[in-house]
Amino acid sequence: MYVLLVYDVKQARVGKMLKLCRRYLNWIQNSVFEGDITEVKLKELLANAHGFLDLDEDSVLIFKSRSQHWLEKQVVGQERNRLDTFL
Amino acid sequence: MYVLLVYDVKQARVGKMLKLCRRYLNWIQNSVFEGDITEVKLKELLANAHGFLDLDEDSVLIFKSRSQHWLEKQVVGQERNRLDTFL
Numbered sequence: 001m002y003v004l005l006v007y008d009v010k011q012a013r014v015g016k017m018l019k020l021c022r023r024y025l026n027w028i029q030n031s032v033f034e035g036d037i038t039e040v041k042l043k044e045l046l047a048n049a050h051g052f053l054d055l056d057e058d059s060v061l062i063f064k065s066r067s068q069h070w071l072e073k074q075v076v077g078q079e080r081n082r083l084d085t086f087l
Numbered sequence: 088m089y090v091l092l093v094y095d096v097k098q099a100r101v102g103k104m105l106k107l108c109r110r111y112l113n114w115i116q117n118s119v120f121e122g123d124i125t126e127v128k129l130k131e132l133l134a135n136a137h138g139f140l141d142l143d144e145d146s147v148l149i150f151k152s153r154s155q156h157w158l159e160k161q162v163v164g165q166e167r168n169r170l171d172t173f174l
Binding site for chain 2: 004006008028031032054055057060063064065066071072073074077078
């Protein structure tokens, strides 16, 4: 399935969250990832995130779609992922 | 149509962008908005944004779907929009 993941986590945990998400999805903007992923792999990602996130402070939104086909993406301004390799 | 909008703009323009997006969509997380909006209204939002954004620095991602039906939303941790009225 296609997944869009957006997180808003405290600065202290941003690095860990970024690194974790990169193992499963493609970075498209500051704190936004997308990609094709199985339910099992998504559960794995979230189980890992639960290990260090503070759910009283942090927030992760996940939008799932059976296929990317149902979503049209429009980019205004910079496409951040072009810089991905430099970060 | 259903729209998910995520922005990553320089601090100096965050306030303006937040205020603008709130006029058209529902805030769901730091720099993330969603809602039902027409193409015309979305164009209006973006035309307004173009008035103050710096497209060399800022980034706005828009995901459009004919209906929210195609997207399943999962929230992990805090649902920011519960705080919306206090901000």
